[in-house]
Amino acid sequence: MATKAVTDASFATDVLGSDKPVLVDFWADWCGPCKMIAPALEEISEELADKVTIAKVDIMENTDVSAQFGVQSIPLMLLFKNGEVVAKKLGAAPKGALKAWLESEL
Numbered sequence: 001m002a003t004k005a006v007t008d009a010s011f012a013t014d015v016l017g018s019d020k021p022v023l024v025d026f027w028a029d030w031c032g033p034c035k036m037i038a039p040a041l042e043e044i045s046e047e048l049a050d051k052v053t054i055a056k057v058d059i060m061e062n063t064d065v066s067a068q069f070g071v072q073s074i075p076l077m078l079l080f081k082n083g084e085v086v087a088k089k090l091g092a093a094p095k096g097a098l099k100a101w102l103e104s105e106l
Contacts, residue, residue: 003038003045006055008064015055016083021106022053026069026076028060033092034075040095044102051106052079079105 006014006024015022025041027034045054059066059074069078069085079087079102087105089098 003041003054003056006057006062006065008062011057011062011065014053015080018053018080020053021051021086022055022080023102024078024080025054025056026059026066026071026074026078027056028058028074030060031074037075037092037095037098040098043095044099047099048102048106052102 003025004014015024023041025034025037027038041054041056045052048054057065059071073090075090075092077089077098078085087101089101093101
């Protein structure tokens with residue numbers, strides 16, 4: 001399963017109401033590091049599809065959710081379990097490091 005685009009309108013259902021963990025990538029089109037990790041997140045979403053959903057929130061188009069979680073720097077990844085933030089990672093990292101971090105938090 002590829003990454004899932006989430007909006008202000010769908011966030012409560014897609015992320016907070018999910019029955020499995022959701023990693024939310026807060027990003028923007030103008031963010032170089034965000035573009036660097038995007039392919040890695042796509043691959044990880046396929047590899048860990050049975051364990052986690054990887055969602056993407058464009059901070060320029062979805063300001064309510066971005067403000068709600070105090071997003072000030074991107075890329076910012078928040079891991080939600082049962083509607084609660086349980087882990088966060090700020091900044092870009094190689095695929096192996098992202099996957100290892102995510103697996104350690106699941």
